[in-house]
Amino acid sequence: MTGAILETDMALDAVRRYAEADNPSAYFAFNDGNSYFRLPDVPGLIVYRPVGGYLVQFGGPFAPFAPSGPAGARERLLRGFVAYAESQGRRIVSVQVQSGDAQLFVDHGFTVNQMGASYAVDLADFTLAGTRFMQLRNKIKRALRAGLVVEEVPYAEWAERVEKLDTAWLTTKGEGVKPLEFLVGQTGGRHQALRRLFVARRDEELVGYVSYAPVYGSRAGWMHDLSRRVPDAPPGVMEAVNKAAIDVFREEKERWLHFGFTPFTSLTAPQFPGHSRAFHWFMEYLWEHGAHIYPARTQLDYKLKWAPQVVLPEYVAFQGPASLPALVHVFRACNAV
Template identity: 40%
Template sequence: MHFVPQSRNTEERTGMHQPGGLRWTVGLAGSGPVSCVEPPARMPRARALELLRGSDNPSAYMALNQATSHFTVAGTDGFIAYRRHGGFLFQLGGGFGAPAARRTLLAAFRQFAQERACRICAVQLQEEDVALYREQGFCINQMGTAYTIELDAFCAAGSHFTRLRNKVSQARRAGIAVVELGVDAPRGSLEWGELFSISHAWLAAKRENTKLVEFMVGELGQPRDLERRVFAARQDGKIIGFISFVPVQGARPGLLHDLTRRRADAPPGVMDLINMTAIARFQQEGVRHLHFGLSPFAGLNPQRDRVAGKSWLLTQIAKGIYRHGACIYPARQQEQYKRKWHPHVALPEYVGFEGGFSLVGLWRLMQLTRTV
């Protein structure tokens, strides 16, 4: 369980409560500036995976993260994934499950938030979510852009990929071999121990130089989570880097390029070699799409960020972070990595603030995601 800093006066009480057919985790926060994240109330993993199959959100799998709670309504075929922080309930995507259930879920979730003196901030909303959230009084702004390549059309030949091919060749000359764990190599506790070791070292080094988004990214999980595919680079028998991929359903089914980790001394081109190897296998298997996920603050487009009632201030803040805010979040760097694969699809994702844009809510979101 992860806790954010809390004030001396913060008191938390947790449990399961079911008045009116709702299931939730009860948490009471005091007057401190930052409240603790509620211990998650979660539905069985298999059931959650089943409900995620109907979602067009390429990041839907993030709803399974261990620190994320699941809000459900009895008799309703779906759930809302959220985390509580600093007087806000931060919702990941729209409701997951049957489309007919989403309106009921949102109305109940708003009541749930009101009873806890919280406001809702929904992140990574899709275009099809916008109308419902506007109707429910949310201020909607474009949050960034999600990039996708269509694997049946992807080819790394041509001048566009010359630099990428050179980096891949450099990694191969260094003796790097890429394997898929559980297919080409064992997928057990020993291998997962190597992955965790690399991840912890990578995160420790990154924290000195850049900010790492949490909540809206995945986690390593366990070897038994077989729907999470892991491709690892090996040199002299040791894993030196890896990329994990998680399933995406809906209108553009395929896989999401999720965690990317490497050792500090890994040769140049290692991550490109891993991704290129994975793409080749996915193409052989007939996988249709490889999603690179959301690039926050990137690709802000006046033609798509035109939702009635949007916040002008939030638009200016997002543009400012993209252009000048690398110390807050490396938006340009993230976008450049995804664009170098020449994605075929670029779709907007949105953020919605219940009752209007809130600077406090934006600050709390940045705290939750560890961008500040």
């Protein structure tokens, strides 16, 4: 059994083929910079990044759910990955584990706790009509009255402007802050053609953008991924961009728009056997007091504006007991600390 760096298109193939886990963020698997583990006689792979004494795994194994049982591909991959980590003197922590993957980790001796949730809007009957959305509608109207034009554009023609905006946006986050990665998407790279870019512009000046990435599985559609705006952008820019994208997706008969994972939120899902009560308390504490670590409240407020009908719990799986150092390594893999 070996660990190997595979081409990201092999990861993309696995994500498309084995979407039964319904991980709405599965496209992170083919981001640049990931590492991959596979076994020569087993379909699928595991996505991870080595960080210090840990292998930080993304999601569960991207492999067939059947045949089930000890000989199943997912079981064999995880068992092999555990052995691979042990051979390196490292431990595993897996993040954004879905409900359908969680029991697999429990069966292999992991402590599994809810870490947050992701959110999705059913576009089939989506509307911003009614008093509930009055504030959102007004915010979008104000942004458009400021002279903005919102449209979908080819990334290649806007890449330099996107990069410039990213740099300006990052300076607003504080001195020395690095761009997040691993558990967020990217622009550019080998698979940019799979993503879609909607921008708000004033003449040819880029004021803000949202990048959307594909989602596979039973709730296939698009993920509202990276969003950026210039520091002096008028209020409502992101909302105007997202509403324009929704209009296009509905015209195309796309069913679902996902808003991605937010840690520390909606911590009410059923827990799995052997979960850590102390870790659950810590997640609740970070929801109340952890804005300096991650702006979960701000993110959730934006997502709830769109009245998501589906809330999907997401979990973290620790090899052995729940561990604060392991959690810190998750944030290190993301460039967050």
